[in-house]
Amino acid sequence: MPLRTLETWPHGAIMLDAQHTRFALWAPDAFYVSVELQDGRSVAMLPQANGWFETEIKCPAGTRYRYNIDGEMDVPDPASRAQASDVHGWSLVVDPLAYEWRHHPWQGRPWHEAVIYELHVGALGGFAAVEQHLPRLAELGVTAIELMPLAQFPGERNWGYDGVLPYAPHAAYGSPEQLKHLIDSAHEHGLAVLLDxxxxxxxxxxxxLGQYAKDFFQQDVHTPWGAGIDFARREVRDFFLDNALMWLLDYRFDGLRLDAVHAIDNPGFLRELAHRVRQQVDIGRHVWLVLENELNQASLLKHDFDAQWNDDFHNVLHVLLTGETDAYYSDFAQAPTAKLARCLSDGFVYQGHTTRHGHARGEPSSGLPPTAFVAFLQNHDQIGNRALGERLHQLCSPQALKAATTLLLMSPMIPLLFMGDEVNASEPFLFFTDHHGELAEAVREGRRNEFADFAAFHDPERRERIPDPNALPTFEQSAPSFAANEHTEFYRHLLRLRHQHIVPHLPGSVALGAQVLADRAVSARWRLGNGSLLQIDLNLSATALAHPAAQHVLFQTPAHDHAHLAPFSARVTLSPVGEHP
Known part of the structure; x- marks a missing residue:
């Protein structure tokens, strides 16, 4: 990382020693900026080149402060490392070295070992409460937990994608030290920790930011959330690059999942982020970088990023399992079996193919390893973006779900589970926020209008029944219970097989293609790194198929003769080296 100069100050409050802190704010539209301390002190910040203001003050960790702009407006630090309460209140000086780590030897886990469990910290009760789940998840066969966004957001409850202070863990979840304790405890259980x-x-x-740093945004670039962020500016790039490094270095997260990078109109920023991370982490340490990207940019996965969430995998299986073809599922309504075969063979379904909107989507992905794709049957979006938050087991037959779960957990793609999957949780996961006044009304109505394109909610009266995101019960209903059951043992058994027979040989694995056996039935093959042949046969139809198994059946659901694929079944075979064509 290049040395900072007076023109490139680190954003925010940086402790210089136990009693002194340097404050830096990029405010190119301000004439005067001061640091206001809760003890009554007001310290003018010195203007620097390129719109920076900077000062050093004698104050220890825990000091409450905020900035005053032009004597007219008090604002929190946009790079606040913690907030005393909410997004409008006092920021806190944080000592990043205060926490005493217990597991210094931890170097992470190789990416091919990843079995990811996505969870919402607030729904589980905060950082300390999440710790209580770690032994259970490690015993299940999970190797990494992924926390939905933690950046300080307005109110007490939120999915996290309304964050406005990216450096500050949300105060209602716990302190920075409690977050570090959670990560430390996860490492103790052999679990990596990803952050969205x-x-x-x-x-x-x-x-x-827009009130004193308008150049942070591109007013002529529009996103669903307002003006686009101007990543062409060095100060803006550093704001986010330093944030990524803070999570990985100060908090010792094992990786990042970058949300909706298709809304970042600057591929150079993404590559710079990946390069900076690789440069800064210790040699030998495993750090994972994962994308969510509707553009299916396979080129970003060749050198810079480890993997991408594969929405195509979910979408085509959802159509086959449920028959739903509303909205974005309509892109997978035509020839879904062939699309699933393409996904298992090449990674992405859409690799430059035309969508329902008439636009080409995606880049060729057949040259990428299977581990470049994160596969899932459910996640926060795919449950929570349903009007009523239903889970998949409430939408399809139990046996079909078992077959699809077998494909998920035994394919060479990296599997991701959403909290509650392993117990077939009956609770929904609903969209929830904690906005007030006009914003609350806008979010409530916007949420309901989103479903006008869905057949079940064409009727405005039916849309009125969609839960209010701001109502407390909407949040409370979204906390899953975790009573172990037969489904849990199914997950545990498959993950035991995965770790024993597949994971050790994933490096160097390649897809050998997939074929359509019949409507709603496919057979896919991969050569693993040790030369063995993995084959998964999947039948999501109600008709049995004559399809003899190769030798060495590793798993089959339901138990059936090896000459046929039963209705709603999956079969996994693993042929040793030298015992396959």
Whole structure:
């Protein structure tokens, strides 16, 4: 990382020693800036080149402060490392070295070992409460937990994608030290920890940057959340690059999942982020970088990023399992079996193919390893973006779900589970926020209008029944219970097989293609790194198929003769080296 100069100050409050802190704010539209301390002191910040203001003050960790702009407006630090309460209140000086780590030897886990469990910290009760789940998840066969966004957002409850202070863990979840304790405890259980970060927009409440740093945004570039962020500016790029490094270095997260990078109109920023991370982490340490990207840019996965969430995998299986073809599922309604075969063979379904909107989407992905794709049957979006938050087991037959789960957990793609999947949780996961006044009304109505294109909600009266995101019960209903059951043992058994027979040989694995056996039935093959042949046969139809198994059946659901694929079944075979064509 290049040395900072007077023109490139680190954003925010940086402790110089136990009693002194340097404050730096990029405010190119301000004439005068001061640091206001809760003890009554007001210290003018010195103007520097390129719109920076900077000062050093004698104050320890825990000091409450905010900035005053032109004597007219008090604002929190946009790079606040913690907030005393909400997004509009006092920021806190934080000592990043205060926490005493217990597991210094931890170097992470190789990417091919990843079995990811996505969870919402607030729904589980905060950082300390999440710790209580770690032994259970490690025993299940999970190797990494992924936390939905933590950046301070308005109110007490939110999915996290309305964050406005990206450096501050949300105060209602716990302190920075409690977050570090959670990560430390996860490492103790052999679990890596990923963080979902949002660098494509700020939330609608509590973002003051536009009032003193208009150049942070591109007013002529519009996103679903407002003006686009101007990543061409060095100060803006550093704001997010330093944020990524803070999570990875100060908090020891094992990786980042970058939300909706298709809304970042600057591929150079993404590559710079990847390069800076690789440069800064210790040699030998495993750090994962994962994208969410509707553009299916396979080129970003060749050198810079480890993998991408594969929405195509989910979408085509959802159509086959449920028959739903509303809205974006309509892109997978035609020839879904062939699309699933393409996904298992090449990674992405859309690799330059035309969508329902008439636009080409995606880049060729057949040259990428299977581990470049994160596969899932459910995640926060795919449950929570349903009007009523239903889970998949409430939408399809149990046996079909078992077959699809077998494909998920035994394919060479990296599997991701959403909290509650392993117990077939009956609770929904609903969209929830904690906005007030006009914004609350706008979010409530906007949420309901989103479903006008869905057949079940064409009727405005039916849309009125969609839960109010701002109502407390909407949040409370979204906390899953975790009573172990037969489904849990199914997950545990498959993950045991995965770790024993597949994971050790994933490096160097390649897809050998997939074929359509019949409507709603496919057979896919991969050569693993040790030369063995993995084959998964999937039948999501109600008709049995004559399809003899190769030798060495590793798993089959339901148990059936090896000459046929039963209705709603999956079969996994693993042929040793030298015992396949």
């Amino acid at each position: 970060v949002v660098y494509n927009h700020f939330g609608p409440d509590g973002n003051y």
